Amino acid sequence: MVKVLFVCTGNICRSPTAEGVFRAMVRDAGLDGRIATDSAGTHGYHVGEAPDRRSQAAAKRRGVDLSDLRARRVSVEDFRRFDYMLAMDQGHLAELKRLAPPDSAAEVRLFMDYAPDAPKREVPDPYYGEGSHFDEVLDLVEAASRGLLEHIRRERL
Numbered sequence: 001m002v003k004v005l006f007v008c009t010g011n012i013c014r015s016p017t018a019e020g021v022f023r024a025m026v027r028d029a030g031l032d033g034r035i036a037t038d039s040a041g042t043h044g045y046h047v048g049e050a051p052d053r054r055s056q057a058a059a060k061r062r063g064v065d066l067s068d069l070r071a072r073r074v075s076v077e078d079f080r081r082f083d084y085m086l087a088m089d090q091g092h093l094a095e096l097k098r099l100a101p102p103d104s105a106a107e108v109r110l111f112m113d114y115a116p117d118a119p120k121r122e123v124p125d126p127y128y129g130e131g132s133h134f135d136e137v138l139d140l141v142e143a144a145s146r147g148l149l150e151h152i153r154r155e156r157l
Contacts, residue, residue: 002156003036005082011041011071014088016051020066022145042095046071058134079104086111089122114147
């Protein structure tokens with residue numbers, strides 16, 4: 001089983017969107033028994049909360065349901081449990097590298113590394129922006145999810 005963790009700040013916008021989109025792609029590819037997904041935040045601001053209502057609405061318009069997800073904070077154990085820990089921006093990447101224990105098994109990198117042709121290298125935080133920012137997040141997440149799924153198929157399955 002290949003295990004993927006998506007990481008943002010509070011785990012209510014970007015990382016649950018990435019988890020939901022990638023989970024749907026994995027399911028549609030018939031690989032849900034071979035690839036597991038989760039998401040977490042670098043900070044515990046929203047632990048136990050559902051994704052932001054705007055993230056849920058934007059995802060739902062594209063046929064992706066995020067309603068079952070709940071925010072949690074990254075733990076040291078995640079570095080041993082997951083094969084991939086994918087950061088939404090450089091700040092998250094730096095924090096994950098700082099938190100990583102010496103025996104970390106996870107590949108820690110930017111999620112957008114899997115979408116080299118995308119217009120941005122980071123997934124921007126839509127929390128304080130306008131509604132259209134949530135659609136931009138989805139566009140970027142969909143591109144990176146396609147690349148990640150292709151990478152996992154090629155390298156791990």
